[in-house]
Amino acid sequence: MDPTFFSQVETHLTPERLGAYRQDDVDNASALARYLLNMALCESLYSPLQFAEISLRNAMHTSLTARAGTDTWYNTLKLPHWQSNQVTDAKDHLNRAGKPLSSGRVVAELTFGFWVGFFTKPHMTSGLAYNIAKTAFTHAPKSERNVDSLRPKWQKVRDLRNRVFHHERVLHWQDLQTQHDKMLQLIGWMNPELEQLARMLDRFTVVRQEGLTPWLEKLHHNWPANQ
Template sequence: MSNGTQRQSISMAPLETVLSKPRLDRYRTSANDTPRVVMGRYLWNLALCKALYPELQFLEVAFCNRLHNALKVHFNTAAWFELSWLSPRESQKVADAKVELRKRQSPLEPDRIVAELSFGFWTSLLSGLYDQVIWNQRGVVRQSLPHMPNHLRTRRRISDRMHQHRLLRNRVSHYEPIWHWSNLSQQYADLRQTLQWLEPELVHLLSMPQSFEEVHLQGPGAYEVDVR
């Protein structure tokens, strides 16, 4: 990596053992790629994921809380998930969250249960299955993404956007390659826009020393190391 310091040569063989050759092969574009190039892409991918983490973290927490608050108002209870409108699949996820809280001997308070639910749970509430229950109510839509333009604010558009973000979030969380995505810059722009729709002040907090754009522009060459 070009950081102004001298590094000793690194051996590829043990890296293929601990990181696994099949995993590293996903960073090859041809059989002629050298270990230096492969590990450059791997480390670049790592840097890209690291640079995306703040936006993804804010997205998940903010969307969860915005929708939770909207549903509290809509159903007039903080325990809206205890009512009978959830599908068996989502109800099971609530039950699983309670099990985890009991294991930790934590109180089964609504806010604790909500915090235990996965991002997949929240995006599943955007399904057309819940159109008549919650999404035909303008208040829920407006409160979930209060700064989204009115002409764009529909359940289908929110669903498409959040599922796009969930795919990116899952790839980052499970250490999968994203470096080769041709639309990665656009996905990042969409992510920032969604944060604006949730709360513009979140974007103001994201003045990181090294932004995603800087890491993306550097390319894998900036992350190459002497690998033999």
């Protein structure tokens, strides 16, 4: 690959960022190909991550509404301070934007971490976590409708989401395919039709199986070393 081209790319992406892809002293083309493959993998994970986040939010909202007897459950259920603060921030954001404080709008403002937080100790102590596990995942096997099963799975999804959305490296995850497959399964445990839709759109497995080859070919074809 043309060294001048790589030098300019490295300057703007920074040597530190590209350095994460050349820890085994590979050549410039291989390091950049790994970076591009990582981008492609992250891009392919956007759809299932979006389905996972939206379906979790809506399934929990339905469950919490039934539990509290109102769709503004966030005003009546006892929440830890950090979750209460998120609700307050969501309302403040809507007020500043001049939008009504409907339950749908407030719920949509809450972060993915807010929802995964319902599997933590305060909600286990109150029993709310166990109720959610049983009522929000109605299509899961009975043996999986429990906090001990769901909590680590959703924490993994949250960790993956954060890395993908912050443009970090996921290429090195040995269990990346497994995490992808489990995420699709989690979607199906809430809504089988959404899982079908997610699988129809899914490109992750193909991108991962193709590996570095197409990216190396593109780099060598477009910026050959002897140009």
